[in-house]
Amino acid sequence: MTKPAILTVDDDAMVSAAISRDLRTRYGPDYRIVKATSGPQALDVLTKLALRNQPVALIASDQRMPGMTGIEMLEQARTHAPDAKFLLLTAYADTDVAIKAINDIGLDYYLLKPWDPPEDRLYPIIDDLLGDWRDANPEHTSDIRVIGHRWSDRSHEIKTFLARNHVPYRWYDVDRDVEGQRLSTLAEAAETDHPLVLVPDGDTLRSPTSLDLAGALGLRTMAEQPLYDLCIVGGGPAGLAAAVYAASEGLSTVIVEREAPGGQAGTSAAIENYLGFPKGLTGSDLTHRAVAQVTRFGAEMVLARSVAGFETRGPVHAVLFDGSGEIEARALVVATGVSYRRLEAEGLDELSGRGVYYGATASEASQCQGDDVYIVGAANSAGQAALNLARYAKRVVLLVRAASLEATMSRYLIDKLAAAPNVEVRFRTKVLAARGEGHLETLTLADVDSGDPEEVSSSWLFVFIGASPRTEWLGPNIARDDKGFVVTGQDLLASTDATRWPLPRAPLALETSVPGVFAAGDVRLDSMKRVASAVGEGAMAVYQVHRYLATI
Numbered sequence: 001m002t003k004p005a006i007l008t009v010d011d012d013a014m015v016s017a018a019i020s021r022d023l024r025t026r027y028g029p030d031y032r033i034v035k036a037t038s039g040p041q042a043l044d045v046l047t048k049l050a051l052r053n054q055p056v057a058l059i060a061s062d063q064r065m066p067g068m069t070g071i072e073m074l075e076q077a078r079t080h081a082p083d084a085k086f087l088l089l090t091a092y093a094d095t096d097v098a099i100k101a102i103n104d105i106g107l108d109y110y111l112l113k114p115w116d117p118p119e120d121r122l123y124p125i126i127d128d129l130l131g132d133w134r135d136a137n138p139e140h141t142s143d144i145r146v147i148g149h150r151w152s153d154r155s156h157e158i159k160t161f162l163a164r165n166h167v168p169y170r171w172y173d174v175d176r177d178v179e180g181q182r183l184s185t186l187a188e189a190a191e192t193d194h195p196l197v198l199v200p201d202g203d204t205l206r207s208p209t210s211l212d213l214a215g216a217l218g219l220r221t222m223a224e225q226p227l228y229d230l231c232i233v234g235g236g237p238a239g240l241a242a243a244v245y246a247a248s249e250g251l252s253t254v255i256v257e258r259e260a261p262g263g264q265a266g267t268s269a270a271i272e273n274y275l276g277f278p279k280g281l282t283g284s285d286l287t288h289r290a291v292a293q294v295t296r297f298g299a300e301m302v303l304a305r306s307v308a309g310f311e312t313r314g315p316v317h318a319v320l321f322d323g324s325g326e327i328e329a330r331a332l333v334v335a336t337g338v339s340y341r342r343l344e345a346e347g348l349d350e351l352s353g354r355g356v357y358y359g360a361t362a363s364e365a366s367q368c369q370g371d372d373v374y375i376v377g378a379a380n381s382a383g384q385a386a387l388n389l390a391r392y393a394k395r396v397v398l399l400v401r402a403a404s405l406e407a408t409m410s411r412y413l414i415d416k417l418a419a420a421p422n423v424e425v426r427f428r429t430k431v432l433a434a435r436g437e438g439h440l441e442t443l444t445l446a447d448v449d450s451g452d453p454e455e456v457s458s459s460w461l462f463v464f465i466g467a468s469p470r471t472e473w474l475g476p477n478i479a480r481d482d483k484g485f486v487v488t489g490q491d492l493l494a495s496t497d498a499t500r501w502p503l504p505r506a507p508l509a510l511e512t513s514v515p516g517v518f519a520a521g522d523v524r525l526d527s528m529k530r531v532a533s534a535v536g537e538g539a540m541a542v543y544q545v546h547r548y549l550a551t552i
């Protein structure tokens with residue numbers, strides 16, 4: 001595989017030599033470090049790399065250079081290296097210009113010179129930037145290969161599972177890629193064996209379940225200990241935050257996640273309102289950082305296991321896995337969030353995973369290259385998806401039942417949608433039906449007022465129409481409202497379920513009707529449904545777990 005390039009650009013010979021040396025020392029084995037001494041020369045180098053189909057992971061440029069500034073060069077470099085991360089080396093006096101460049105040209109980071117010692121001031125930043133680049137460009141760095149049919153729902157599920165668990169892979173369409181056909185023939189794969197997953201040093205996996213795949217990739221699918229201080233169900237922002245705080249404060253902690261860490265936030269293309277990230281960050285980036293933090297503090301993470309039942313056994317709570325297996329813990333945090341609501345229209349269920357998707361991940365976005373894409377929804381999640389898909393699709397049409405977006409979507413997203421040349425918003429429109437042989441081919445849309453139908457051709461429909469909690473597994477003892485949201489603290493005392501609370505003390509703010517079982521994040525009645533509030537509640541739940549554990 002060709003090594004991806006890192007390009008450094010600096011007109012000062014000493015600085016240029018220093019940055020190239022520091023980068024080569026650490027990243028030389030995996031990246032090709034290329035040097036340019038001016039903006040025009042950098043663009044020339046990038047043109048050559050693009051023509052040789054050599055991927056560029058990072059461009060680190062000085063701002064102050066004669067003739068063309070770093071920002072001017074980076075602005076033009078997008079054409080040559082669309083996916084590269086941009087780092088600007090600046091003096092303190094250029095800070096304002098650098099902050100403006102975050103919005104204007106998508107600058108990823110600005111670094112004040114000098115960067116000594118590089119171990120503290122340079123490498124952590126470059127590690128982050130290259131980590132993000134590798135996640136977004138798995139085809140350049142992965143040895144795992146997935147071979148299947150483009151419109152198979154199992155192929156879609158496996159790609160989503162790998163992408164959301166940050167496992168880079170290369171995808172081969174067995175109908176269109178010669179290499180895919182070659183590998184399929186070599187593996188003597190029958191039609192039902194697809195998708196195949198080829199793992200280095202492992203067996204050929206034939207249409208594996210998520211559990212088998214997780215096992216083959218070395219992801220943990222069983223808990224190690226018989227009993228923990230705290231079990232957290234759900235690995236979204238609330239669960240991950242609870243795991244960080246619990247493990248860092250010395251509680252033996254396990255977190256169970258049925259799909260992939262990150263939850264809904266993990267599917268977001270751009271979280272722009274989370275404190276501390278002025279450029280915003282992708283859900284995948286946030287998840288990657290959170291998982292690293294959870295692991296560093298020693299919380300165990302059990303993946304690809306769905307919790308299907310709950311029991312209280314004296315002072316201990318048990319969560320029961322779908323299939324077999326269970327975990328016992330002295331306290332429990334329920335952080336299972338919400339799941340997408342299904343859109344009701346003729347033909348949609350049959351085509352789900354075959355052109356009709358709930359939510360969207362980066363892997364789908366890049367496959368829409370040059371196509372017409374339809375999105376249903378009017379909230380921020382639909383707006384973000386429209387902008388992300390518009391980077392690849394020929395045209396994105398957002399279908400909105402209401403007459404405007406003002407009441408449901410943030411202003412900044414409405415403005416961005418209006419400014420995107422290939423995004424169209426169709427108000428007062430609904431989906432009546434979806435049709436296709438094996439995958440989505442046409443949609444029937446209707447005007448909500450007149451009912452007039454219209455047929456359009458499309459292979460892609462993404463649905464973002466709100467979500468509801470799936471809390472049936474909690475059984476009858478944990479009080480929920482009529483929509484399934486978990487009732488806690490004062491809300492519990494004020495509800496008709498107040499009599500279920502068994503202790504003389506009042507329930508803690510996030511405590512459910514069963515003492516020692518807490519709820520955090522979107523799954524909780526009246527929660528704010530934001531990343532920051534889910535993270536806050538996860539941390540707060542741990543404080544209350546400590547108080548609870550002190551009483552038993």
Ligand SMILES: Cc1cc2nc3c(=O)[nH]c(=O)nc-3n(C[C@H](O)[C@H](O)[C@H](O)COP(=O)(O)OP(=O)(O)OC[C@H]3O[C@@H](n4cnc5c(N)ncnc54)[C@H](O)[C@@H]3O)c2cc1C
Nearest residue numbers: 234236237238258263264265307337338521522529530531
């Ligand atoms: C596309 C999109 C974009 C968004 N953008 C923003 C934004 O820009 N800013 C913002 O503040 N908010 C945003 N949100 C909202 C934000 O992501 C959520 O409020 C937040 O993720 C809630 O976190 P949570 O941990 O409570 O639940 P979730 O994120 O829903 O996570 C719950 C987790 O629990 C797991 N789970 C569920 N049931 C089980 C079970 N039985 N067993 C095991 N695991 C289970 C799920 O697989 C999931 O991983 C966005 C949401 C979406 C969908």
